[in-house]
Amino acid sequence: MAEITLERVSKQFADGATAVREATFTVHDGERFILVGPSGCGKSTLLNLIVGLEEPTGGEIRLDGRSLRGVDPKDRDMAMVFQSYALYPHLSVGENLAFPLKLAGLPAPEIAARVAETARLLVITDLLGRKPANLSGGQRQRVAMGRAIVRRPKVFLLDEPLSNLDAQLRTLMRAELIRLQQRLGTTTLYVTHDQTEAMTLGDRVAIMRGGAIEQIGTPRELYHRPANLFVAGFIGAPAMNFLPGRLTADRLVLPMAELPLDSAQRARIGGANGPVIVGLRPEQLELPSSDRAAVFDCTVDLVEWLGAEVFVHLDLGPSTLALPPALAQLTADRPRPIARLDPAAAVTAGQRLSLTFELSALHLFHPDTGARLPERA
Template identity: 50%
Template sequence: MATVSLEQVRKVYPNGHVGVDAASFDIADGELLVLVGPSGCGKTTLLRMIAGLESISSGTLRIDGRVVNEVAPKDRDIAMVFQNYALYPHMTVAENLGFGLQLRGMPKAEIARRVSEAAQLLELAQRLDAKPAALSGGQRQRVALGRALVREPKVFLLDEPLSNLDARLRLTMRVEIARLHRRLGTTTIYVTHDQVEAMTLGERIVVLDGGRVQQIDTPMRLYEKPANLFVAGFVGSPAMNLLRGTLQRQAGWQLVMPHAVLPLGDLPTQAAALAPWQDRAIVLGVRPEHLQPATPQASVFEAQLEVIEPVGNEVFLNLRFGEQAIVSRVPPQQLPASCSSLPMGLDTQRLHFFDADSGLRIG
């Protein structure tokens, strides 16, 4: 196992495009860290730089305290699992698992021991003689993981390993990867564009956008205290409702939008932080679960109910307030018909406020 440290790591391509800009963070020994962000945000480029498959334009990369900027991939003691399984179709599962060790000249007895242990761990012991074509998608993914596992590396690098699987199998493999990491305790860096995958797997998450690190935190801290508008809108499903307007105070705080006014009440715990933003443009963030139907007496505002989406254990209400589309997440319940007016209430202790210009969190 090992620590990984990045100090102002940057990747600039010959055409001038900045793939990764000044990435700095440390990965603890045995930690499972997730890199997440939309396509093109730089997460795979960053992973490939750690692997040695992409050169580093500037900055310093250390693995277990050793600077590895110029060290060849084979000498970094890492193992990578790619998005496509990259299995040799003419080899059996056992041969695929042990091929890398064979290339390194490892004794046959040691190869057999490691392959057997990995196969038992990944429940592949009964499929060692099978070719990849005879395996299911989940089994192929486990072979790809096992091929990295037998190396007994200091660091595992996983590049969107579940993206080729169907939704049900992704859930199963996600649990298997979490269980495997808990059992092995190997330092692991996991890349995904799926924020649900990131939230359920990562001990910490690095959120990237446009090649820059937006926030590094635990899953729940990212959800509860997003540092900026990008993180607020990216983390969470359905996404946070973001309403732009001018913050005013007239017998309580209110958000004045082009076609509606949203009353916010006294906001006693946030008033001091919001005072400098009075009469300025801000963005108000509300998670769907903190926006709930209310009785007319307790109503904060009236919204138009447009579409009801029942998904079993919860219901998504697609609403319109003025010109703003918003979403509420509620438990299954009796609801009025679509196209009717619905009184809604806000959990004012769970509101998020952002500077409209910089996008940074207020308070």
């Protein structure tokens, strides 16, 4: 049993920078909990606070209800894996695995048994005699995991453990990590800046920005009901399209279409009449089929063909709708909406194209705060 609870945990460094602001959440026993966010948002600091490499300047961290305040890192029964792996170069793989157990004073036969078992689990038995320098990146990553597992800790803390690997190996190791964690059932906190890694690995995911947690949820919750523009733009690839919109008493005006709203729909959406930010995922745009959907015409600006799918960049033409401030910032680096279509669609740059979407696919956000409006249309 290992449940970690954070209550309004903050960290302000001596130079005044606040790296973590009032983080509050519980990681349940056996859960894979992911911290994700852009560089510098405080992910590593939060992990260091939990493992005890840093002390919080505010709030409380508990392990199974017991406060960790003042508890030495080595007495927390947690094992951390760093991005750099931090293996001892002069020790063999076997000696690297045995090291934490020797430090803990375990008897030699017990150490030998655990090293053998861990090596078997990670399929590195053949490597036990080698030095880290003579291993591939993926093998080193496995040894680093092994050194954490061999201690049989209550909690694993992993800080970007796959980021030194190439894309193919990363995908492979991701699946291995899930299998391994499921087998061991150890409570795991995992840090990454990669939303795909977060979505695939996480039972639940916490999205951080500027030291604050923006939203915590299952990958599905984050995808379907992002709490604000930041989360909406962070989760999903290609990223959600954002468009200026305007709500009236009975319609939603978009740059490329006007959608009538019945009174029930209008009431569900909430928000005042006036500007609104509309989010529409690239995968929710389709070639015309169902007659319930909104249809609009656009010009194809650019086509990215990827074999299994095609990303079509769209020119919606001039819009009379003003860009709300929260949106102007967001769309600066991706000016054109993208549709993710079936490659059979044989679309070429410069052509006119009709596309559709369902009203229910739209996400609506407050034009100033970026907060989600209560309901989907």
